[in-house]
Amino acid sequence: MAKAYDHLFKLLLIGDSGVGKTCLIIRFAEDNFNSTYISTIGIDFKIRTVDIEGKKIKLQVWDTAGQERFKTITTAYYRGAMGIILVYDITDEKSFENIQNWMKSIKENASAGVERLLLGNKCDMEARRKVQWERADQLAREHGIRFFETSAKSSVNVDEAFSSLARDILLKSGARRLVSREMAAGPPVPPCSPATSGPPSAPWAERRGGLDLSPG
Numbered sequence: 001m002a003k004a005y006d007h008l009f010k011l012l013l014i015g016d017s018g019v020g021k022t023c024l025i026i027r028f029a030e031d032n033f034n035s036t037y038i039s040t041i042g043i044d045f046k047i048r049t050v051d052i053e054g055k056k057i058k059l060q061v062w063d064t065a066g067q068e069r070f071k072t073i074t075t076a077y078y079r080g081a082m083g084i085i086l087v088y089d090i091t092d093e094k095s096f097e098n099i100q101n102w103m104k105s106i107k108e109n110a111s112a113g114v115e116r117l118l119l120g121n122k123c124d125m126e127a128r129r130k131v132q133w134e135r136a137d138q139l140a141r142e143h144g145i146r147f148f149e150t151s152a153k154s155s156v157n158v159d160e161a162f163s164s165l166a167r168d169i170l171l172k173s174g175a176r177r178l179v180s181r182e183m184a185a186g187p188p189v190p191p192c193s194p195a196t197s198g199p200p201s202a203p204w205a206e207r208r209g210g211l212d213l214s215p216g
């Protein structure tokens with residue numbers, strides 16, 4: 001039977017409570033939106049497979065609770081993520097200011113080299129905008145990451161954001177594999193020498209054959 005996907009990427013959404021993390025994931029995975037607000041308890045995930053550069057990429061998207069009281073549980077999941085999406089609400093200044101703290105949290109808890117993406121959600125609410133596009137664009141540039149304004153409600157830039165992150169991870173993992181292959185080739189090994197285990201895999205190396213629901 002043909003394999004259902006070529007790569008499995010684990011993504012994680014973080015950001016203040018109420019910025020729309022759950023809604024973004026539901027829009028992406030189920031193309032749906034619900035305006036009833038039910039705050040996430042701890043952690044949850046959804047799956048969608050997308051086609052990128054001719055490859056089938058299965059995205060396991062983890063939703064974290066923005067509330068401080070769940071921090072210990074949610075930060076345990078950072079380490080296993082290959083991509084982290086930082087979300088703020090364009091109508092909520094504080095949620096944008098807190099992006100710096102979420103960045104710090106990534107530095108402290110995630111794997112080095114994890115791909116990051118900044119999203120300013122609720123861009124359908126232009127009349128209530130508090131955070132100008134240029135400010136967020138500047139912040140993203142300072143951190144060397146991509147930035148999109150999105151609306152989970154009006155379905156603006158949601159697919160584009162997830163796909164761009166998946167593409168960046170795919171390109172990076174391709175480059176990494178190329179380098180590892182060159183390193184593995186290394187100096188010539190005398191015949192009959194014991195086999196070596198080769199270079200260690202990345203901390204977030206994909207695991208095939210079913211879901212791995214552990215934090216890392």
Ligand SMILES: Nc1nc2c(ncn2[C@@H]2O[C@H](COP(=O)(O)OP(=O)(O)OP(=O)(O)O)[C@@H](O)[C@H]2O)c(=O)[nH]1
Pocket residue numbers: 015016017018019020021022023024034035036037038039040041064065066067121122123124125150151152153154
């Ligand atoms: N207008 C508008 N409202 C949105 C959008 N995305 C989410 N919301 C609303 O914002 C509220 C919070 O959305 P959630 O997705 O639950 O927020 P969250 O970031 O997951 O919150 P926590 O689970 O507490 O961390 C809900 O009432 C949503 O309907 C959007 O793009 N536009």
